[in-house]
Amino acid sequence: MKILVPVKRVVDYNVKVRVKSDGSGVETQGVKMSMNPFDEIAVEEAVRLREKGVATEIIAVSMGLPACAETIRTALAMGADRGILVETDVELQPLAVAKLLKAIVAKENPGLIVMGKQAIDDDMNATGQMLAALLGWSQGTFASKLVIEGDHAIVTREVDGGLETVSLQLPAIVTTDLRLNEPRYASLPNIMKARKKPIETIRPADLGVDPAPRLTLVTVAEPPKRVAGVKVKSVAELVAKLKTEAKVI
Amino acid sequence: MDFQLNEQQLAIDEGVRKVCAQFDDQYWTDCETNLHFPQEYYQAMAEGGWLGITMPEEVGGSGLGVTEAVVMMHAATASNGGYSAASAIHINMFGPHAIVVHGTPEQKQRWLRPLVEGKQKACFGVTEPDAGLDTTSIKTFATRTNAGYQVKGRKMWTSTGQVADKILLLTRTTAKKDCKRPTDGMTLFYTDLDRNKIEVRRIHKMGRNAVDSNAVFIDDLFVPEEDRIGEEGQGFKYILDSLNPERILVAAEAIGLGRDALRRASAYAKERVVFGRPIGQNQGIQHPLAECWTQLEAAYWMTMRAAWMYDNGQSCGAEANAAKFLAGRAAFDTATRAVMTHGGMGYAREYQVERLFREAILTRIAPVTEQLILSFIAERVLGQPKSY
Ligand SMILES: Cc1cc2nc3c(=O)[nH]c(=O)nc-3n(C[C@H](O)[C@H](O)[C@H](O)COP(=O)(O)OP(=O)(O)OC[C@H]3O[C@@H](n4cnc5c(N)ncnc54)[C@H](O)[C@@H]3O)c2cc1C
Numbered sequence: 001m002k003i004l005v006p007v008k009r010v011v012d013y014n015v016k017v018r019v020k021s022d023g024s025g026v027e028t029q030g031v032k033m034s035m036n037p038f039d040e041i042a043v044e045e046a047v048r049l050r051e052k053g054v055a056t057e058i059i060a061v062s063m064g065l066p067a068c069a070e071t072i073r074t075a076l077a078m079g080a081d082r083g084i085l086v087e088t089d090v091e092l093q094p095l096a097v098a099k100l101l102k103a104i105v106a107k108e109n110p111g112l113i114v115m116g117k118q119a120i121d122d123d124m125n126a127t128g129q130m131l132a133a134l135l136g137w138s139q140g141t142f143a144s145k146l147v148i149e150g151d152h153a154i155v156t157r158e159v160d161g162g163l164e165t166v167s168l169q170l171p172a173i174v175t176t177d178l179r180l181n182e183p184r185y186a187s188l189p190n191i192m193k194a195r196k197k198p199i200e201t202i203r204p205a206d207l208g209v210d211p212a213p214r215l216t217l218v219t220v221a222e223p224p225k226r227v228a229g230v231k232v233k234s235v236a237e238l239v240a241k242l243k244t245e246a247k248v249i
Numbered sequence: 250m251d252f253q254l255n256e257q258q259l260a261i262d263e264g265v266r267k268v269c270a271q272f273d274d275q276y277w278t279d280c281e282t283n284l285h286f287p288q289e290y291y292q293a294m295a296e297g298g299w300l301g302i303t304m305p306e307e308v309g310g311s312g313l314g315v316t317e318a319v320v321m322m323h324a325a326t327a328s329n330g331g332y333s334a335a336s337a338i339h340i341n342m343f344g345p346h347a348i349v350v351h352g353t354p355e356q357k358q359r360w361l362r363p364l365v366e367g368k369q370k371a372c373f374g375v376t377e378p379d380a381g382l383d384t385t386s387i388k389t390f391a392t393r394t395n396a397g398y399q400v401k402g403r404k405m406w407t408s409t410g411q412v413a414d415k416i417l418l419l420t421r422t423t424a425k426k427d428c429k430r431p432t433d434g435m436t437l438f439y440t441d442l443d444r445n446k447i448e449v450r451r452i453h454k455m456g457r458n459a460v461d462s463n464a465v466f467i468d469d470l471f472v473p474e475e476d477r478i479g480e481e482g483q484g485f486k487y488i489l490d491s492l493n494p495e496r497i498l499v500a501a502e503a504i505g506l507g508r509d510a511l512r513r514a515s516a517y518a519k520e521r522v523v524f525g526r527p528i529g530q531n532q533g534i535q536h537p538l539a540e541c542w543t544q545l546e547a548a549y550w551m552t553m554r555a556a557w558m559y560d561n562g563q564s565c566g567a568e569a570n571a572a573k574f575l576a577g578r579a580a581f582d583t584a585t586r587a588v589m590t591h592g593g594m595g596y597a598r599e600y601q602v603e604r605l606f607r608e609a610i611l612t613r614i615a616p617v618t619e620q621l622i623l624s625f626i627a628e629r630v631l632g633q634p635k636s637y
Binding site (some may be wrong): 034054070073074186189190192194195214 | 256259260261267297298301303445
């Protein structure tokens with residue numbers, strides 16, 4: 001079975017993001033970029049499935065500027081076998097990504113797609129679900145456990161109030177939650193091996209997909225600054241303030 | 250000219266930082282306080298294959314250059330562990346150089362593989378109490394016997410001697426007075442650190458206490474023929490080959506330490522409010538920190554230039570020395586400034602900068618002092634009469 005793992009290049013989670021002065025987005029120039037952490041978990045899960053003999057090949061896909069090849073290399077260093085870069089300078093929204101992935105699925109015929117439940121930049125939490133709908137495949141989102149049994153994927157999902165276990169007919173889409181696994185660090189020998197693994201570069205037109213955005217971004221703004229709290233002298237004063245000023249009780 | 254790290258070097262930087270991120274301030278504080286060799290960190294680096302970065306592929310290494318080792322060591326010292334993080338693994342980067350170049354295929358397999366795999370540690374026995382920087386005046390003597398050598402002598406400052414399995418040992422096999430040139434008559438060995446014959450006494454020192462340094466007493470140690478590196482009498486030349494890479498690496502390690510100190514100082518300057526505003530809003534606080542940044546950057550690119558020259562087969566003595574000089578000063582000035590920026594808290598262990606400060610001065614002393622660097626540059630670059 002082939003596993004497809006889409007990986008997104010995002011601003012590193014340690015970076016304090018800054019909004020561009022014209023409100024058109026966040027600053028990415030000269031900012032450290034990394035693989036979306038949920039996608040790292042997806043790569044790790046795929047590599048574990050291959051190590052268990054469940055999967056035979058792992059294909060990492062990234063989309064966007066040429067620098068996305070670096071993100072693919074990271075996946076290759078973690079253990080993916082080859083990469084596909086869909087190169088475009090168009091700003092990609094979830095629907096476009098899902099359509100592009102659908103076209104890649106048609107070429108590659110994976111038995112399983114493991115992907116992040118969301119990207120930490122736009123927090124859309126949409127691509128996996130859209131792709132499942134476009135393909136007509138089963139989906140197990142927010143996975144905290146994944147077991148392949150025959151032609152089914154048994155997925156434990158983190159939902160409000162507890163865990164839910166679903167059985168999906170393969171091929172299927174699984175989106176990863178934080179507790180699914182702890183991704184490995186790429187070792188130096190694997191970083192070196194990753195240099196020699198192939199990355200195929202294609203363009204959206206090659207896949208017959210128009211990736212133009214359907215949503216218009218109106219503005220991006222910083223959240224309001226937190227103002228200093230107030231100190232109260234007694235419980236009575238606190239209760240009074242909660243009633244009259246905050247109006248929460 | 251391309252003044253930036255390539256994709257692989259960026260991956261190395263990121264890979265090392267990920268491993269190091271598992272070891273936090275508390276870990277390094279405990280190692281420092283309890284004189285505990287950072288074995289867990291060492292093991293993690295070994296498991297990631299990092300100890301073999303410059304070692305040949307036939308012994309399990311990655312065969313990369315000094316430039317990549319610079320990227321690695323810079324990342325390692327910038328990630329909380331400071332110079333202790335460097336010294337715990339430093340010897341793996343350049344120490345076996347003489348073996349790589351002059352060892353037999355059998356020696357390489359026997360010695361380098363366990364080093365790369367993290368199964369054996371080695372220490373570097375060059376400095377002696379009565380020779381100091383004047384290396385050709387060492388007294389440790391190896392006398393020929395039938396099957397090998399009998400070694401007697403003393404070494405000084407030998408780092409990691411408490412935990413090492415092996416010692417790289419520079420000896421005299423012909424007394425200096427009987428040699429045509431002072432650099433003749435020296436022989437290099439790599440042999441078991443046999444604690445029945447070698448006493449290793451820890452030196453109490455200012456800092457970098459996670460990694461020991463020792464006075465070493467060698468009493469009639471037998472060294473078999475097969476533990477000699479290369480030819481008898483050529484040891485000094487073999488050691489010389491590894492000195493430039495070592496200086497370049499020490500420079501990188503010092504700069505990483507400086508970066509960590511500067512990061513901590515900048516964070517503190519932004520947070521600490523005195524007289525109703527963050528102290529970093531005062532130019533008296535922010536300008537010295539900005540100056541430290543310029544020094545670290547200058548030293549970093551000097552170091553990269555030296556590494557590039559070495560990897561491209563150019564002679565780089567002046568550049569390697571200059572890099573180590575600039576880096577040591579930049580690290581020391583930055584660590585000092587980091588303590589000063591923290592005020593009283595700079596003196597408290599909790600804020601880590603006093604640990605970095607105590608370590609930073611070492612980069613100005615070892616493996617070669619500033620005076621000797623300047624003497625070398627004055628002589629070799631500026632054509633002044635030799636002063637030492
Ligand atoms: C923590 C630590 C770890 C170390 N680890 C190791 C190790 O693992 N293995 C190892 O072999 N060594 C090690 N060393 C030794 C280190 O390399 C030496 O300390 C260093 O080379 C300086 O030599 P020295 O201490 O003998 O100084 P000396 O040679 O005694 O010099 C003393 C001072 O005089 C100055 N000086 C000497 N001659 C001249 C001159 N002609 N002109 C101007 N100034 C001069 C020197 O620059 C220095 O300031 C370590 C040292 C330290 C502090």
